[in-house]
């Protein structure tokens with residue numbers, strides 16, 4: 466693609482595709498810097514309600530100024546391409562591509578996002594879609610929060626439907642209660658669990674099933690997934706994901722403060738924990754999608770995927786394929802528009818033939834459509850006629866864990882569990898001594914038994930070059 470919007474932003478490459486927009490790397494020809502340009506997908510450009518929703522995202526994000534929130538530089542409309550906004554380009558990786566991560570790193574990134582949320586809450590908003598897929602780790606290793614597409618004002622009551630991602634949605638939101646800061650705190654607690662274990666605590670075969678688990682089961686203790694877990698971290702997640710909002714941290718700032726005190730009080734032994742490998746993740750293929758449920762019914766139904774990508778997008782495959790299979794849990798979850806009448810359910814809202822009780826609700830014949838279409842009936846209908854029924858990823862591939870940041874012993878232990886042979890390459894780096902600096906194949910790559918992995922490990926000083934391609938080490 467070679468196109469310049471409003472004679473200023475030259476499109477350089479596609480960074481990714483969301484439900485409503487495509488994000489490009491672009492060159493700001495005026496200020497001579499690269500930026501991220503988010504362009505409403507052409508099929509939605511003539512839809513006033515979606516265009517409005519899109520510019521609302523930019524306007525909300527523009528009000529927020531924080532070290533851990535991507536900055537908005539410009540908003541515009543290009544006659545041939547449609548509405549767009551320009552954002553700070555966050556080089557680096559999406560957080561969902563880095564899972565699982567070692568505890569000290571997971572705490573640091575969670576704290577940074579807690580601070581970003583505190584800033585959002587201070588402005589009177591709730592983010593409503595905190596998840597690794599919406600966070601990027603910049604070149605300096607800091608977490609930056611993105612995607613303000615479904616931000617709501619604090620206290621919003623969604624009478625009929627709720628936007629969110631089922632794996633992270635707080636029970637009170639699913640029940641139609643007011644959306645408050647506590648809902649973001651809950652999602653962040655889920656995210657911390659996921660960072661540490663490589664998988665979300667509550668998953669299922671449908672949005673409906675997942676939300677039901679959040680409502681009825683509660684988040685399981687971290688220790689069940691990670692035996693030997695530090696009590697302080699287990700308690701942190703427990704507190705953030707309490708079923709009753711008032712029992713969670715009183716604010717995102719308090720959540721951040723608690724993390725900080727764990728970090729300050731703990732030596733690395735206290736917070737070092739085994740990291741679960743991702744091969745056990747059992748998830749189904751859910752992309753950014755929305756559930757639309759008729760008012761006064763209380764259920765979630767079968768998902769339909771996003772519209773068939775345009776030719777240009779096929780050149781840049783859908784997020785799941787692009788981001789390495791098995792690597793990106795969050796790329797596989799989907800944003801849902803959840804029915805919120807759970808709490809209000811009574812006989813008249815139950816579907817005929819349902820064997821529902823207070824917590825078991827029939828699944829009505831509502832439609833799931835991409836999030837953008839949730840507000841655009843015509844588009845939604847067009848899509849529902851094109852889109853095939855959802856497929857469930859039948860065989861999650863075992864995938865390579867992230868070894869970066871682990872100590873040699875931890876890496877060896879994980880590799881043993883996965884029957885991986887390690888080839889260590891030493892690199893002089895006294896500061897990071899005994900930690901893994903990089904790995905090949907990358908985290909998330911599919912692995913087979915007895916595969917080999919090359920780990921670059923920091924040592925005080927290299928003795929003699931080892932491993933392929935290291936004949937002449939030029940350490941930096």
Ligand SMILES: Nc1ncnc2c1ncn2[C@@H]1O[C@H](COP(=O)(O)OP(=O)(O)OP(=O)(O)O)[C@@H](O)[C@H]1O
Pocket residue numbers: 480481482483484485486487488501503535552553554555556559598599601611612614753784800836
């Ligand atoms: N400022 C940015 N800098 C670098 N990459 C970005 C930036 N904003 C978004 N991206 C990347 O572009 C891709 C699409 O982002 P976007 O927020 O539109 O979609 P999404 O979060 O996948 O979907 P949705 O908005 O439907 O939830 C993601 O991979 C995201 O990491």
